[in-house]
Amino acid sequence: MTAWFENWRIAVGSLRANWFRAALTALGIMIGVGSLVAVSAVSAGAQKEVADSIRRLGGNVIKVDGEFVTVGTQQSASDRTITPEDAVAIAGLPAVTGVAPHQSIESLSVSAGRYQTNTWLEGVTPAYSDVQNQGAQSGRLISDTDVRFGRNVMVLGLRPAEMLFPGRDPIGRFVRVGNHEFEVIGVQARRGRLADEDLDNRLFIPLPIMTRVLLGGGNTVHVDVRVESESEIEPTIDGITELLRTRHNLPDTYPDDFSAEDQASIVKEAQRATTTFRVLTFALGGIALLVGGIGIMNMMLVAVRERTREIGIRKSVGADPWTVQAQFLIEAIVLSFFGAVIGLIGGIAATRSIATLAGWETRIGAPSLVFAFFVALAVGLFFGYYPARRASRLDPLTALRYV
Amino acid sequence: MSEARDTAVIELTDVTKTYGSREVSVQALQGVSFAVGTGEFVAVMGPSGSGKTTLLGILGCLDRPSSGSYRLDGHETASLDETRRARLRRERIGFVFQAYNLLSRSTAFKNVELPLVYAGVSRAERRQRAEEALAEVGLAERTRHLPVQLSGGEQQRVAIARALVVRPSVLLADEPTGNLDSENAEDVLELLGRLHRRGATIVMVTHSDEVAEHASRIVKLADGRVVADERLREPLAVGAAV
Numbered sequence: 068m069t070a071w072f073e074n075w076r077i078a079v080g081s082l083r084a085n086w087f088r089a090a091l092t093a094l095g096i097m098i099g100v101g102s103l104v105a106v107s108a109v110s111a112g113a114q115k116e117v118a119d120s121i122r123r124l125g126g127n128v129i130k131v132d133g134e135f136v137t138v139g140t141q142q143s144a145s146d147r148t149i150t151p152e153d154a155v156a157i158a159g160l161p162a163v164t165g166v167a168p169h170q171s172i173e174s175l176s177v178s179a180g181r182y183q184t185n186t187w188l189e190g191v192t193p194a195y196s197d198v199q200n201q202g203a204q205s206g207r208l209i210s211d212t213d214v215r216f217g218r219n220v221m222v223l224g225l226r227p228a229e230m231l232f233p234g235r236d237p238i239g240r241f242v243r244v245g246n247h248e249f250e251v252i253g254v255q256a257r258r259g260r261l262a263d264e265d266l267d268n269r270l271f272i273p274l275p276i277m278t279r280v281l282l283g284g285g286n287t288v289h290v291d292v293r294v295e296s297e298s299e300i301e302p303t304i305d306g307i308t309e310l311l312r313t314r315h316n317l318p319d320t321y322p323d324d325f326s327a328e329d330q331a332s333i334v335k336e337a338q339r340a341t342t343t344f345r346v347l348t349f350a351l352g353g354i355a356l357l358v359g360g361i362g363i364m365n366m367m368l369v370a371v372r373e374r375t376r377e378i379g380i381r382k383s384v385g386a387d388p389w390t391v392q393a394q395f396l397i398e399a400i401v402l403s404f405f406g407a408v409i410g411l412i413g414g415i416a417a418t419r420s421i422a423t424l425a426g427w428e429t430r431i432g433a434p435s436l437v438f439a440f441f442v443a444l445a446v447g448l449f450f451g452y453y454p455a456r457r458a459s460r461l462d463p464l465t466a467l468r469y470v
Numbered sequence: 471m472s473e474a475r476d477t478a479v480i481e482l483t484d485v486t487k488t489y490g491s492r493e494v495s496v497q498a499l500q501g502v503s504f505a506v507g508t509g510e511f512v513a514v515m516g517p518s519g520s521g522k523t524t525l526l527g528i529l530g531c532l533d534r535p536s537s538g539s540y541r542l543d544g545h546e547t548a549s550l551d552e553t554r555r556a557r558l559r560r561e562r563i564g565f566v567f568q569a570y571n572l573l574s575r576s577t578a579f580k581n582v583e584l585p586l587v588y589a590g591v592s593r594a595e596r597r598q599r600a601e602e603a604l605a606e607v608g609l610a611e612r613t614r615h616l617p618v619q620l621s622g623g624e625q626q627r628v629a630i631a632r633a634l635v636v637r638p639s640v641l642l643a644d645e646p647t648g649n650l651d652s653e654n655a656e657d658v659l660e661l662l663g664r665l666h667r668r669g670a671t672i673v674m675v676t677h678s679d680e681v682a683e684h685a686s687r688i689v690k691l692a693d694g695r696v697v698a699d700e701r702l703r704e705p706l707a708v709g710a711a712v
Contacts (some may be wrong), residue, residue, distance in 0.1 A: 070588055070590065084575070380572070381588075383565050384559065386560075386588045387588070388552050388553060388556070390588060463532045
């Protein structure tokens with residue numbers, strides 16, 4: 068007990084005497100712990116964002132897209148292969164609870180008075196708001212009447228609302244798209260991102276205006292289909308595929324002229340792409356810890372050498388090998404303890420800056436802090452063991468003669 | 471158990487010590503046998519290379535004999551492991567070195583207290599015993615000084631206090647005056663003499679006849695053997711405390 072206290076005193080005293088060296092040594096541990104904390108916070112934040120955006124977008128949605136198809140030298144005339152009748156037919160499939168055909172122009176310049184912005188125009192029906200879980204922050208969404216009578220009305224996403232009507236209420240004002248003017252009837256509630264698409268940078272107008280007036284023709288590229296439950300997603304995708312192939316009279320040798328995917332899996336897929344990056348950063352944190360550990364070992368070996376004579380004196384007055392070993396182990400652990408504490412603080416600070424600067428969602432969990440902390444202590448213990456063992460095995464007479 | 475063993479602090483029988491490998495080996499001790507009784511002040515003399523420092527290392531349990539038997543207070547030590555020998559060192563042996571061997575970053579008090587720390591003695595008792603030991607060597611006023619703030623003679627007296635504080639069975643001194651000028655050397659020898667007269671058992675290695683004069687018995691070594699063992703004066707009565 069007394070010897071333990073003495074060992075703490077020695078460890079702290081010697082670290083203080085060589086504080087600069089100790090600080091440099093602890094740096095590796097700090098960087099390692101800091102990056103582990105930051106990476107797991109970013110990672111947890113990303114997972115939360117996936118869960119949130121799936122919740123916001125609404126689950127159990129299949130996205131059916133018409134596509135360009137090239138077979139040999141023949142190319143289909145249009146990517147708008149999905150007819151209004153196709154949409155009706157899909158609605159007739161079992162387990163389907165909603166069908167929302169929609170059509171978009173993905174990059175388009177629009178203006179309101181002096182303000183202008185580049186955005187994404189989407190032609191929709193009321194079914195879209197139902198299937199996609201779309202809500203109005205103010206005003207109202209596209210209604211059946213708007214669609215039936217082909218009204219020039221528009222719902223703004225949050226971003227264009229900000230860009231076109233900064234500091235003003237957009238409802239009742241007009242937005243110009245080419246030669247057409249649309250009256251703003253509502254603003255869409257926040258939706259977040261789907262993979263790399265910003266779902267808030269959107270304008271919504273009635274679908275017939277989009278297809279007939281702006282683009283010509285009646286077909287659409289996109290149909291969003293909602294099914295009853297998650298387990299119905301796969302069978303319904305198969306059902307839609309079969310249905311559309313039949314309706315489009317595709318010979319067996321032809322590929323599909325459309326695609327059907329689960330929306331939630333698009334979100335997850337997009338996140339998977341960043342997983343590699345996260346694993347890499349995590350590995351770098353681990354390597355920093357490892358290097359930090361080697362730094363500790365190096366410093367402890369130097370300390371054992373420098374203090375060979377001191378070890379000899381302590382042994383000659385009766386310190387047993389275990390006590391000498393404990394003395395150096397404690398020193399290594401105290402070093403990694405301080406490295407870990409500063410690393411934790413640094414990691415939290417880094418996470419905050421990432422959240423602010425990059426705008427990523429982050430989440431610092433207590434378990435990840437505890438994990439990083441104990442990993443650091445374990446590194447100190449592991450890499451301190453060999454030098455401490457070496458000190459404990461020094462022959463006292465040889466050690467006393469060491470100058 | 472012979473009669474002599476009851477009062478012998480140290481009993482060496484045919485102790486040898488060989489350094490180095492089988493091919494190139496140095497026999498530092500080639501069968502040393504002698505006993506030291508309680509209250510004796512023995513000077514071990516001999517030219518350099520005669521094995522006297524090796525002998526002291528074995529007596530202090532800092533080293534183990536290659537063969538033979540070494541009994542300290544009747545306990546065989548030759549077969550003990552490092553942990554047990556460390557325990558003997560802190561409970562029964564006080565060591566004084568030529569080079570003082572004080573911890574330079576610790577005060578005189580902390581240095582003297584150190585063996586008691588490793589022996590697990592309570593804080594209050596450590597304090598009392600360390601201060602007593604420092605008073606014993608005449609350094610009651612200098613307990614808060616670091617070794618660099620003390621003269622050579624004072625440092626060696628701190629080292630003696632550190633050896634005394636454990637109330638050892640035997641005080642081992644390796645050329646205790648080797649680094650001191652004659653005035654300080656005289657002080658240290660007087661201190662050892664006083665401890666001896668109060669009953670301490672002391673074994674001191676020296677190459678100087680003048681220093682050896684202070685002892686009650688002189689054992690001479692040459693080439694790792696005892697070549698002479700002469701008694702200068704009768705040892706003091708057995709049983710006197712340090």
